[in-house]
Amino acid sequence: MANKRVTLADVAAEAGVAVSTASLVLSGRGAAVRISTSSQQRVRDAAQRLGYRPNAVSVGLRKGHTSTLGFISDSVASSRLAGEMIKGAIEAARDRGFMVFVGETGGNTTLERQLLDAMFDRQVDGVILASMLTHGRDLPAELTRTPAVLLNISTDGDLTLPVVLPAEHQAGRDAAAALVEAGHRDIHLIGAGPGPDDVRTISSAARQRLAGILEVLGENGLAPASGRDINQWLPPEGYRAASALLEKGVPEALLCFNDRLAMGAYQAVQEHGLSIPGDVSVVSFDDASIAAWLHPGLTTFALPHRAMGKRAADLVVDVIEHDRRGTDQPAPGSGVHLIPMPKRDRDSVRQLDR
Amino acid sequence: MANKRVTLADVAAEAGVAVSTASLVLSGRGAAVRISTSSQQRVRDAAQRLGYRPNAVSVGLRKGHTSTLGFISDSVASSRLAGEMIKGAIEAARDRGFMVFVGETGGNTTLERQLLDAMFDRQVDGVILASMLTHGRDLPAELTRTPAVLLNISTDGDLTLPVVLPAEHQAGRDAAAALVEAGHRDIHLIGAGPGPDDVRTISSAARQRLAGILEVLGENGLAPASGRDINQWLPPEGYRAASALLEKGVPEALLCFNDRLAMGAYQAVQEHGLSIPGDVSVVSFDDASIAAWLHPGLTTFALPHRAMGKRAADLVVDVIEHDRRGTDQPAPGSGVHLIPMPKRDRDSVRQLDR
DNA sequence: AACGCTTGCTAGTTCGGTTTAGCACGAGCG
DNA sequence: CGCTCGTGCTAAACCGAACTAGCAAGCGTT
Missing domain, CATH: 3.40.50.2300 (Response regulator)
Structure with missing residues (x-):
C-alpha cells in the first residue's frame, strides 16, 4: 500500500554522500570517523526532510538483536490482573526502547513451546514467562538460550533465572x-x-x-x-x-x-x-x-501486578544490556524479587478500643 | 548466550548442496525447479537433524513482510474485557501464523504515534487499533500505509477501514x-x-x-x-x-x-x-x-470482546493476504462489522404470568 | 621531487535468507 | 556431427542497514 519507506540509500542520495557515510553520521559515529561538519549536517537535514526512520528489521538482521521482548503467559485475559501485569511490562519495556510480543498458552505446554519458537525465530532479545497461577512448574529448556525472567512463577529448580513474585x-x-x-x-x-x-x-x-x-x-x-x-x-x-x-x-x-x-x-x-x-x-x-x-x-x-510486570521487564532488559556489554561481571538480578503488596485501606475494619 | 542458531548455510553444508538449493527445497519449490528427490531428501534430513528454523528477521528483510501484527489500544488493563479482546486477537493471529506486538497508549496521542512508528519500523504487516471507549476519534494518518482495522472504535469519517463493534x-x-x-x-x-x-x-x-x-x-x-x-x-x-x-x-x-x-x-x-x-x-x-x-x-x-478481537485479527489478515495476492478485487471486509452481544441468562428476571 | 601524515569519505563485506537467470551435462534427433 | 532440449543444480543479486579497511587529496617536510 502507498509509498514505500525512505531508506538510508535515499537519504544518502539526497545528501550527496555514500550510504556508508550516511550510516556513520546517523549512528552518531560521524565525528569519530571525521566526517566534516557540513556533510554531517547535510545528511541530517536530508534524513529529517525525507522523514527517514531506520528499518528495524534490517538493523536486527545486521546487529543480531531486535529491541524486542516476548511475553508469554498462560492466561492474558482470565483476570484484570493479568492485564495489569502485561501493561506494567509493556510500559517498562517501551521506556527502555523495546516492543513486546504477547503470547498466551492457556496452560498448553506444546503451545508454549511453539510460541517460544515463533518468538525466537523473530529474534526476541529476551523473554518474560508469566503465569497467573503462581506455582512450581517445569520450564522449557529453550529459556536458557536467551535472557529470561519468570513472572509470578515460583520454581523449585535451582534455576538461576530472576523470579518476580508478590510478597x-x-x-x-x-x-x-x-x-x-x-x-x-x-x-x-x-x-x-x-x-x-x-x-x-x-x-x-x-x-x-x-x-x-x-x-x-x-x-x-x-x-x-x-x-x-x-x-x-x-x-x-x-x-x-x-x-x-x-x-x-x-x-x-x-x-x-x-x-x-x-x-x-x-x-x-x-x-x-x-x-x-x-x-x-x-x-x-x-x-x-x-x-x-x-x-x-x-x-x-x-x-501488585503492575509493579511486578514492570520489574520483570526491567530485569530482562538489565540482563540483555549486561550481556551486550559483555563484561565479566555476573548477570544482574538473578534470584527472587518480592514485590510488596500494598494495603488498600478502606472501610471494612473496625477500630476497637480495648 | 549458548550455541548460536543453525542457519541455512549450515543445513546446505551438511546436505552437500548449495544454499540456494536448500532454500528452494525447504520452501517447497524443490519439485518445481527439479531438484532430485534424493537431494531434496538429504536437505530435509539435514534440516531435521540440525534442528533448523528459518530466521524470521532475515526472511522479513528479504520478503518485505514479517507475519507480525500490531495491536494498539488505549488501555490494555483497565478492564478484564480489554484482555479478552487482546486474547481473541492474539489467538486468531496465531492460527494464521502471525505474532502480535501489543502496545498501550493510555489515550495519549503522541504515544500512539510513537508506538505506530515503532511498529512500522519493525515492519508489521498490519495494525489493529482498539479502544475501550467506543467513541469517534481522529485517526493517525499512518494507518493508511498498512492494512488496519478499528476495534471498538466508531469513527465519523468516511474511512474505508473495516470497523469491528459490538451490536x-x-x-x-x-x-x-x-x-x-x-x-x-x-x-x-x-x-x-x-x-x-x-x-x-x-x-x-x-x-x-x-x-x-x-x-x-x-x-x-x-x-x-x-x-x-x-x-x-x-x-x-x-x-x-x-x-x-x-x-x-x-x-x-x-x-x-x-x-x-x-x-x-x-x-x-x-x-x-x-x-x-x-x-x-x-x-x-x-x-x-x-x-x-x-x-x-x-x-x-x-x-463479546473475545469474538471482537478474533474478528479484527481475521480481518487484518484477510486484507494482508488480499494485498499480497495483488489481485484487482476490492479489499475485503471494509465497513462495519457488528458482533452480537449474547444473552447470559441467569436468575435476575422473574417470569410474570399475565 | 619524493615521502609521510592528516583529513574526509567510500567501496565492499556482512547478516540470513529468497529468487532469478543460467550453466553444465547427457540424451535424442536430423 | 552439430543442435536442441530436458534435467539438476548453483552463482549471484538483493533486501537495508552496520562497519571495516583503505583510498585520494592536500599539505608540510626534507
Missing part, C-alpha cells in the same frame, strides 16, 4: 497485623487454615499468606479462632463459610484469603442483618475491582 | 424484549433515558442501547416508567438511582445500562429488604465477572 508472606503478616492492631482477638480465617498445613489450593500464595498470618498471630499470643480450608476461592464458597460461622455466633473479624471469598462473606453477613464493620471486620487479599465497589469498601492487600 | 443497538432491543416478554410493563432505566437524547456519557454504546430499548418498548406500546441519565456508570451511582426509585415504591423491573450499575442497584434493593427477582427484576449489559457472582446471578447481555 505474599509479608502480606499475610500485614493482614493479620491490621486486625490485631485494630484490637481484634477473635479472628476467623476463610480460605485456608487454621493449621499451617490446611491448604488445599495448589496456589503457593495460600501457603505463604497463611504462614505470615499465623506468624503474627503467634507473636501476639493468638491463634485463629477458626479456619476453613477451601479449594475454590469464589464468592459462593465465601458465602457458605461465613454463613456457617454466623450460625454459631457473631465472629469479630474475618480474614479472607481473597476478595471473592470476602465478597461472599459480605453477602452472608449482610443477609444476617449484621453490619460491616460495625459487627464484623473483614480483611482480604488481591484488591480486585470489586473490593472498591463493595459496601463498605473492602480493606485488602493488593496484588 | 449495541440489537442488544438494547434484546434486553428490552427480555423484560417485556417476561411480562413486565413497569420498566425503569438506570444509566440513561427516559428520552432518546438523555445520554450523558460520551460512550456511543449508551446511545445505541437506549435507542434499541426505546424501539422495542415503543413497538409494544410502552415507554420507560422512568429513566436516570448517569455520567459515571459505577456501583455507587446505581445504588443511588435505585434507592431513589425505592423511596417511591417498588419498581417492577430495572434495566441497567451496565453491570456495575446493576450491582449498585442490587445493593439498594436488598438493603430495602426486597428480593431479586421476587420483587424486582434486573437486566443489564456487559457480563462483567461480577454478573455471575452477584446473588442471584445477573441476567445480562455480554460484550
Whole structure:
C-alpha cells in the first residue's frame, strides 16, 4: 500500500554522500570517523526532510538483536490482573526502547513451546514467562538460550533465572497485623487454615499468606479462632463459610484469603442483618475491582501486578544490556524479587478500643 | 548466550548442496525447479537433524513482510474485557501464523504515534487499533500505509477501514424484549433515558442501547416508567438511582445500562429488604465477572470482546493476504462489522404470568 | 621531487535468507 | 556431427542497514 519507506540509500542520495557515510553520521559515529561538519549536517537535514526512520528489521538482521521482548503467559485475559501485569511490562519495556510480543498458552505446554519458537525465530532479545497461577512448574529448556525472567512463577529448580513474585508472606503478616492492631482477638480465617498445613489450593500464595498470618498471630499470643480450608476461592464458597460461622455466633473479624471469598462473606453477613464493620471486620487479599465497589469498601492487600510486570521487564532488559556489554561481571538480578503488596485501606475494619 | 542458531548455510553444508538449493527445497519449490528427490531428501534430513528454523528477521528483510501484527489500544488493563479482546486477537493471529506486538497508549496521542512508528519500523504487516471507549476519534494518518482495522472504535469519517463493534443497538432491543416478554410493563432505566437524547456519557454504546430499548418498548406500546441519565456508570451511582426509585415504591423491573450499575442497584434493593427477582427484576449489559457472582446471578447481555478481537485479527489478515495476492478485487471486509452481544441468562428476571 | 601524515569519505563485506537467470551435462534427433 | 532440449543444480543479486579497511587529496617536510 502507498509509498514505500525512505531508506538510508535515499537519504544518502539526497545528501550527496555514500550510504556508508550516511550510516556513520546517523549512528552518531560521524565525528569519530571525521566526517566534516557540513556533510554531517547535510545528511541530517536530508534524513529529517525525507522523514527517514531506520528499518528495524534490517538493523536486527545486521546487529543480531531486535529491541524486542516476548511475553508469554498462560492466561492474558482470565483476570484484570493479568492485564495489569502485561501493561506494567509493556510500559517498562517501551521506556527502555523495546516492543513486546504477547503470547498466551492457556496452560498448553506444546503451545508454549511453539510460541517460544515463533518468538525466537523473530529474534526476541529476551523473554518474560508469566503465569497467573503462581506455582512450581517445569520450564522449557529453550529459556536458557536467551535472557529470561519468570513472572509470578515460583520454581523449585535451582534455576538461576530472576523470579518476580508478590510478597505474599509479608502480606499475610500485614493482614493479620491490621486486625490485631485494630484490637481484634477473635479472628476467623476463610480460605485456608487454621493449621499451617490446611491448604488445599495448589496456589503457593495460600501457603505463604497463611504462614505470615499465623506468624503474627503467634507473636501476639493468638491463634485463629477458626479456619476453613477451601479449594475454590469464589464468592459462593465465601458465602457458605461465613454463613456457617454466623450460625454459631457473631465472629469479630474475618480474614479472607481473597476478595471473592470476602465478597461472599459480605453477602452472608449482610443477609444476617449484621453490619460491616460495625459487627464484623473483614480483611482480604488481591484488591480486585470489586473490593472498591463493595459496601463498605473492602480493606485488602493488593496484588501488585503492575509493579511486578514492570520489574520483570526491567530485569530482562538489565540482563540483555549486561550481556551486550559483555563484561565479566555476573548477570544482574538473578534470584527472587518480592514485590510488596500494598494495603488498600478502606472501610471494612473496625477500630476497637480495648 | 549458548550455541548460536543453525542457519541455512549450515543445513546446505551438511546436505552437500548449495544454499540456494536448500532454500528452494525447504520452501517447497524443490519439485518445481527439479531438484532430485534424493537431494531434496538429504536437505530435509539435514534440516531435521540440525534442528533448523528459518530466521524470521532475515526472511522479513528479504520478503518485505514479517507475519507480525500490531495491536494498539488505549488501555490494555483497565478492564478484564480489554484482555479478552487482546486474547481473541492474539489467538486468531496465531492460527494464521502471525505474532502480535501489543502496545498501550493510555489515550495519549503522541504515544500512539510513537508506538505506530515503532511498529512500522519493525515492519508489521498490519495494525489493529482498539479502544475501550467506543467513541469517534481522529485517526493517525499512518494507518493508511498498512492494512488496519478499528476495534471498538466508531469513527465519523468516511474511512474505508473495516470497523469491528459490538451490536449495541440489537442488544438494547434484546434486553428490552427480555423484560417485556417476561411480562413486565413497569420498566425503569438506570444509566440513561427516559428520552432518546438523555445520554450523558460520551460512550456511543449508551446511545445505541437506549435507542434499541426505546424501539422495542415503543413497538409494544410502552415507554420507560422512568429513566436516570448517569455520567459515571459505577456501583455507587446505581445504588443511588435505585434507592431513589425505592423511596417511591417498588419498581417492577430495572434495566441497567451496565453491570456495575446493576450491582449498585442490587445493593439498594436488598438493603430495602426486597428480593431479586421476587420483587424486582434486573437486566443489564456487559457480563462483567461480577454478573455471575452477584446473588442471584445477573441476567445480562455480554460484550463479546473475545469474538471482537478474533474478528479484527481475521480481518487484518484477510486484507494482508488480499494485498499480497495483488489481485484487482476490492479489499475485503471494509465497513462495519457488528458482533452480537449474547444473552447470559441467569436468575435476575422473574417470569410474570399475565 | 619524493615521502609521510592528516583529513574526509567510500567501496565492499556482512547478516540470513529468497529468487532469478543460467550453466553444465547427457540424451535424442536430423 | 552439430543442435536442441530436458534435467539438476548453483552463482549471484538483493533486501537495508552496520562497519571495516583503505583510498585520494592536500599539505608540510626534507
